[in-house]
Amino acid sequence: MLTETQSLLIRTISTPCLISLGLYILIYPKLKKKQISLILLVSLTSMLMASFYNMLFALVAAAFIFAYLYHIRKDTPFILFMFPVSYLLLVICDNTISLIFFKVFQAGYDIINYNIAYWIIFNFANCTSYCILSYLVSIFLRKFLYHHAISLPKGIVWLLLTNLILSCIIVLTNVLAGDKIGYNPSNVLFNCMNAFVFFLVSNIIIYQCLKVNQRYYKAQEELKQYESLKEYTANLEQLYNNLRSFKHDYVNIMTSISSYLDEKAYDELFDFFHTNLVPLKNELIQSTESLNLLMHVKPLEIKSLLSYKMMYAIEKNISVTIDIPNDITQISMNAVDLTRLLGIYLDNAIEAALESPNPKVNLHLADMDGYIALIISNSFLDKGLSFTDMTSLHITTKEKGQGIGLHNASLIFAKNPSVFHETYIENDLFFQHLQIPNN
Numbered sequence: 001m002l003t004e005t006q007s008l009l010i011r012t013i014s015t016p017c018l019i020s021l022g023l024y025i026l027i028y029p030k031l032k033k034k035q036i037s038l039i040l041l042v043s044l045t046s047m048l049m050a051s052f053y054n055m056l057f058a059l060v061a062a063a064f065i066f067a068y069l070y071h072i073r074k075d076t077p078f079i080l081f082m083f084p085v086s087y088l089l090l091v092i093c094d095n096t097i098s099l100i101f102f103k104v105f106q107a108g109y110d111i112i113n114y115n116i117a118y119w120i121i122f123n124f125a126n127c128t129s130y131c132i133l134s135y136l137v138s139i140f141l142r143k144f145l146y147h148h149a150i151s152l153p154k155g156i157v158w159l160l161l162t163n164l165i166l167s168c169i170i171v172l173t174n175v176l177a178g179d180k181i182g183y184n185p186s187n188v189l190f191n192c193m194n195a196f197v198f199f200l201v202s203n204i205i206i207y208q209c210l211k212v213n214q215r216y217y218k219a220q221e222e223l224k225q226y227e228s229l230k231e232y233t234a235n236l237e238q239l240y241n242n243l244r245s246f247k248h249d250y251v252n253i254m255t256s257i258s259s260y261l262d263e264k265a266y267d268e269l270f271d272f273f274h275t276n277l278v279p280l281k282n283e284l285i286q287s288t289e290s291l292n293l294l295m296h297v298k299p300l301e302i303k304s305l306l307s308y309k310m311m312y313a314i315e316k317n318i319s320v321t322i323d324i325p326n327d328i329t330q331i332s333m334n335a336v337d338l339t340r341l342l343g344i345y346l347d348n349a350i351e352a353a354l355e356s357p358n359p360k361v362n363l364h365l366a367d368m369d370g371y372i373a374l375i376i377s378n379s380f381l382d383k384g385l386s387f388t389d390m391t392s393l394h395i396t397t398k399e400k401g402q403g404i405g406l407h408n409a410s411l412i413f414a415k416n417p418s419v420f421h422e423t424y425i426e427n428d429l430f431f432q433h434l435q436i437p438n439n
Contacts, residue, residue: 012051014123015090016043018130022086025134027079028142035072039065078141084164087172088198089137093130097122160205167198224336234308296324297365299331305339306363309346318350318359328365331372332438333419337412344409345432349378352430356381360429367438371420374434 020040024031031039046061065083073079101122260269294310297303313320331338346361353359356379364375413421420435 012047016047018090019086022134023082026082026138080161084168087168089133093126097126164202293322293324296327298329301335301339305342313350313361318353318361321362323364326367328367333436341412345376349376352380353378371438372436376432377429380430
């Protein structure tokens with residue numbers, strides 16, 4: 001037989017051990033051994049202090065666990081759910097096994113806590129059922145929280161977390177009340193069903209919120225793809241119009257040459273050729289070389305955007321240099337975010353180049369075996385605006401004062417922290433340098 005102190009000590013130690021084990025099973029990716037050991041140490045110490053001195057130590061431990069979990073996984077706020085979920089699962093298993101013991105062995109808590117044989121069987125069954133239930137719940141959580149790109153609004157996250165915490169508080173209140181008045185089968189059944197209902201309701205709320213958010217996320221992605229397709233189609237139409245314009249100019253040029261030949265005006269034809277056709281030849285060669293290099297870019301939405309912007313720059317008599325030494329088959333960044341960035345930087349580069357005495361726009365794009373290097377440089381007229389001011393909303397040197405392009409670019413970088421970006425000036429050129437990891 002166990003003494004009252006021994007029974008209390010064992011129960012006090014087993015609870016934080018099981019909760020820590022549950023956290024290890026539920027959280028994905030798994031916590032490191034040092035992290036779970038620290039949680040276990042703090043919860044064990046606080047529970048012992050709470051059992052023999054004051055319950056405030058348990059509240060301090062709970063607050064520490066919440067803060068610590070958030071600290072080590074700030075990018076995954078759902079990790080905060082795991083602590084109350086692990087406690088609710090423990091209560092469910094504890095009460096369910098207690099009910100089974102009472103029905104099978106006619107043994108209540110007063111017998112289980114002081115009989116070594118019953119205590120070993122009870123805790124083995126409790127621990128086994130708790131691990132199995134935690135593992136099943138972890139499968140659900142991985143499917144809907146980890147393996148899908150779902151980002152719930154913070155308001156909903158905190159609302160669901162508050163609901164889980166309140167469920168734990170109510171269940172804990174029932175447990176404490178049961179200790180005061182003494183457990184009986186009705187109390188065990190009530191606590192078990194109460195905990196189960198709270199846990200079930202919490203999971204139903206989470207599941208429904210996730211389903212709604214999935215539909216919203218899918219709709220947003222479809223809308224982005226539609227907008228990207230519209231832009232791609234517009235770019236193709238522009239390229240087609242440029243081709244039609246060239247064919248029209250080609251017919252006019254051939255007609256003019258034919259007229260000179262019919263009149264045998266060879267001197268006038270010589271002047272016409274060098275004045276009109278030689279500059280056009282250089283422009284066509286530059287345009288053709290640019291388009292040929294862009295054939296290395298395999299993602300269609302990126303190739304279309306670059307083709308359109310470079311053709312537009314050439315039409316504006318900007319000296320365009322394109323350097324794409326190898327095939328770009330994949331860029332591991334959201335296509336919508338990348339096209340928005342390219343559009344912002346190329347538009348700004350073309351506008352700034354047009355203000356300079358010798359307009360230039362250079363594009364370098366290369367697969368560096370691990371990341372994609374993207375460098376856009378342009379000539380510019382220095383107006384004394386710092387790099388920090390350039391990314392501030394509504395601060396601009398443009399006449400209409402839009403000033404939102406580079407600010408929007410900074411917001412895109414905030415969504416893609418793995419993308420390296422720097423802005424600098426070198427050799428009288430303004431540079432935008434990106435490195436996109438290719439995962």
